[in-house]
Amino acid sequence: MISMWVSVIVMLVAFVNGARNEEDMEPCAKVQTSSSVVPLGSTVTATCVIRDGCPLLIGQAVHIEWLLGNRLFPGSPVANESGRVSEVVIPSFNHTREFLSCCVQGSPVGGVEIRAGYPPEAPQNISCQTNLTTPNTLTCSWDPGQRETHLHTQYTLHTQIRDSNENFTYELLAGVQRYIIPRSGFVLFSDMEIYVKAVNELGEATSAPITLEPVSAAKFDRPTILKFQASPKSYSCLKLSWSLSQHQAWMCDQLNLEVQLKTGDSSQWSAPPILVSRIRPTRSVDQCRLLHGTQYLARIRVRYQQSPWSEWSNPQSGVTLEKAPTGRLDSWMKVSVDHVHKQLNVHLFWKPSKQFRANGQNVSYFVSERKPPGEIGKVCSTKGNHCTFQIPGRVRKVYLSAVNAAGKSPPTEVRIYQPKARAVISDVLVVPLANGSLLVEWRLLASLSLTGFVVEWRPLLKTDLSFTQFEITDGNQTRLVITGSFEPYKPYGISVYPRFRDGIGLPQTVNAYSKQKAPSMVPTLQMKKSWQSHIELTWDEIPLDQRNGIIQNYRVFYCDKEGPTNVVTADPKERRVLLKGLHTVSLYEAFMMVSTFGGSRNGSKIHFEIEPFDAVAVVTIVTVSGVGLSLLVIITVITFFSNQQRLKRRFWPAVPDPANSSIKRWTSESTQDSHLDWDNEAPNPMYLSHLSFLDLPVKLSKEDDDVWLSSAEDTSDLGESICGSPFIPGYSTGSNSDSVPYATVVFSSPSNSPTPKDPRVYLRSESTQPLLETEESFSPKCYQNMETEVSQSEQCFFGPSHDCVPEKGTDACIVWNDFPFLRALNDTQDD
Incomplete structure (x- = not known):
């Protein structure tokens, strides 16, 4: 468009400047080139000749310049031409179409259009195809070449029938590279030569001819x-x-x-x-x-x-025609023992081996305890790939056969292996592969008596056992690629069983996906418990068909209006989180994000706040405190009543009542009951070792309230041995004496007790009743109260004793069995 306007302007200027009068119609300059069409990038030479009568040159010096498009080129004057001829050389013409102008005094006075391009390439890849439907035609096409010519190129199709020596030329429209030859232009069973010719202003090119029989180029309709x-x-x-x-x-x-x-x-x-x-x-x-x-x-x-x-x-x-099935079947059996009925529960799976041929359409399978032929011992018959049955515990093998209308296959012997509680497999790992298959790897802990492995897989969303598949591997193999129609985003249970010579071990099972994506749903957060500064959130488990992958974690995001967003990650197995450090005056917002290996999904938001007074916590604390206090009181009361006698005897020692007692009771039963050991339930016996008499006045004055204190000097002989101290004269039941004789009983410590500093212990009775009554005076026999350091053989205690030493002049040892004091009085009276 620019070059067109430039040419128009040049023509107008030339017309105005060169034709100032009607008699002078010639242009001021004439431009000549070697060719108006040149190869692209070639050198172009042009000459501008100024006419002598050009009005622009009257009275002015001649100065010629060249303009190619909008680019100026200096011209070179030609010798002996008085400066009226100029020549220009353009070393590389890179325009497909451009106007070259000659200018005098800055004004164009003449010009020429130059076009550039490439000569045509020879057409290639000629192909023809015959259409045998009505009407019959022959369609030929070709490739004009990879390079654009930038020039108008004419293509013609030439044919020559060899048998009739007829030639046909077909001209093509610009830009068309195919032509349909009518039925009159070819013979079906005669060879013909076909070629294509291309021509433009820079040259021509002809394709290599092809020879074909039109019928051999025909594409038949579908048979x-x-x-x-x-x-x-x-x-x-x-x-x-x-x-x-x-x-x-x-x-x-x-x-x-x-x-x-x-x-x-x-x-x-x-x-x-x-x-x-x-x-x-x-x-x-x-x-x-x-x-x-x-x-x-x-x-x-x-x-x-x-x-x-x-x-x-x-x-x-x-x-095809049927015949009896051939080959064997691969089988896999899972057995459980029914100890009550002494039977085996068997799940048997099978699949065709590489050598198996069903050789029929309607194939069924049957399992029997005995080897065919015959129907004896049949336990199962089905058209599927598995069977469940019970057999007696003594059976060690069954036989699996395939049957069609033409006959039965040779039986496949299936040995029954008992389950063994042996775990030799760990770390089962499943890796999805690019082609939709799964790589199963496992680690072997022990290989003792190991013969192989069974890899079993089934879709978890389908309960039908017919979808169960298995593969049997060798014992030295710890990885297997399993293939099949694994659906993406669907869970599969994959188990690896160890096989031993005498049974099947414990399996290791994992869930796997061939492809994962974000879960289809996110459970709703629920508030379970709340405390003064924290709250517990729980949620339900995502249904298996909505997970779309293995759940990696649950993340709970929560924040208040002013604080930052906090994140808590929960264990997928627990489905609970505890949010701590919450404020009671803030409104919180929380939502959960569930993630798998294939993506994550956010759930809906919930709002919650912590109450400033938590009634539940207060009730809980009060209840626990009350229960604890009640238990403490009950235990204390039970302990008190169970140890009442022991506590009473420990803090309030029992003093026998002289009016309702005897020396025997003092020395045996009452003393033993009164002084029980604090840590031991065994009685602590007390021993009477000394007896003496006191003279106490019957009537006491106010000044003599405490006889024991006021008569300290008179009772200096308390605790002394009664040897040489007769009873107080005048003592009798009928006397009106002013004093009443009382007895002082002294007890010694048991042999295992520590030696007291003062071996004498005085006990007194405040009763005014006499202890003993007698009409006759007597003098008790003397028995010495020895110190604890003295040998046991020299001590005589009140009470049963077998360690008394007989006195000189007597035949037997004195043993006071019941009342030693009365026995002494009685002996004195006899003497």
Whole structure:
């Protein structure tokens, strides 16, 4: 567009400047070039000649310049031309189309348009295809080349029929690289030569010619399979009959045929296809070496010699003749023991091995305790891939067979292995692979008597056992790639069982996904408990079908209006978090994020606040305190009543009542009961070792309230031995004496007690009643009260004793069994 306006302006200026009068119509300058069309990037030379009568040069010096587009080029004057001729050389013309102007005194006085491009390349890749439907045509196409010419290029298609020596030329429209030759321009079964020619202003080019027979360039319509059925003479063959389309049924020459087959349960066609050469449409094709009793699908395509292949025909199915199944089945058994009924509960799974052939359509399987033939001992019959049954505990093997309409397969022996409580597998790891399969790895703890492993997997969202699959590996293998139709985002349970010579060990089971993404839902946070400064939040478990992966963690985000956002991460197994350090005056906002290996999802927000007075906490504290106090009181009361006698005897020693007592009771029963040991329930016996008498006045004055204190000098002999101290004269039951004799009883410590500083202990009775009454005076016999350091053989105690030493002149030792004091009085009286 710019070059067009420049040329218009040059023409107008030249017209104005060069034609000032009607008689002078010639331009002031004439521009000449070697060619107006040049190769792109080549050198361009131009010459500008100024006319003598040009009005612009009257009275002025000549100064010529060149303008290429908007770029100025200095000109070179030509010798001997008086400065009226200028020449310019453009070393590289890089414009596809541009205007070159000659300027005098800054004004253009003439110019020329120059175009640049490339000569055409020879057309390549000529191909032709014949259409045998009505109307018959021959379509040819080619490739003009990779380089753009930037110039108008004319293409023509040339054909020559060899048998008739006819030539045809077809001109093509600009930019068109294909042409349809009508039926009159070719003969189906005659060779013809075809080439393409390209011409532009810089040159021409011709493609290499091709020679073809139009019928060999024909693409046939898709053929039709008429029949695909079993051959009556062969169990493993299917006979295929076919035909061409109605428009091409006239074709009787030999064709090439390709056949593809697949079984009815397969999704992939056989590769490469089966080629059948030089066959007529009226002949059938036999496909042999097929499986017995198996449904096959077939499709075909045709071509003539090297013509393009037709489209594939619609598939047709056929079934080969049946015969009895062959090969063995791979099996896997899980056993549990019923000790009550002495039976085994068996889950048996099987699958075809690489050598197994069903050889039939309706195949069923049966399990028996005894080896076939016959139906004896049959425990299971099914058309599936698993069976559950019970057998007696003594059975050690069962037999698995496949059956179809033609017969039974040889039985597969399946040994029954008892379950063993042996755990030799750990750290089972499942890694998804790019092709949708899973890599299972495990670690072996011990290999004693290990024969192999069983890797079992099943979809967790389907409870039908028919979806269970397994693979058996060797004992030295600790990894396995399992393949199958693993659905993305669906959980699978994968178990690895160890196999021993005598049983099956404990498995290790993990959940796995072939592909993971964020969970489909997030559970709602619920407030379970709250305290003065913290709160416990819980939530329900995400359903298995909504997880879309293995839950890695739960994160709870919470914050108040003014504070920062805090995050607490919870263990996936606990489903609870405890938020601490909360303020009672703030309103908090919280939400939860659930994450898997495939992504994360945020849940809905909740709002909560901590109450300033937590009634639940107060009630709890009061209740606990009350219960604790009540238990303490109950224990104290029980302890008090259970130890009442011991406490009473410890803090309030019992003093016998002289009016209702005797010396015997003082020395044996009462003393033992009164002085029980604090830490030992055994009685602490007390021993009477000394007896003396006191004279106390009957009537006491106020000044003599305490006889023991006022008569200290008169009782200096207290505690002395009664030897040489007769009873007080005048003592009798009927006397009216002013004093009453009292007795002082002295007890010694037990032999295992520490020696007291004062060996004498005085006890007194405040009773005014006499202890003993007698009409006759007597003098008791003397028995010396020895110190504790004296030998036990020299002591005589009141009470039973076998250690008394008889006195001189007597025949027997004195033993006071019941009342020693009375016995002494009695002995004195006798004397």
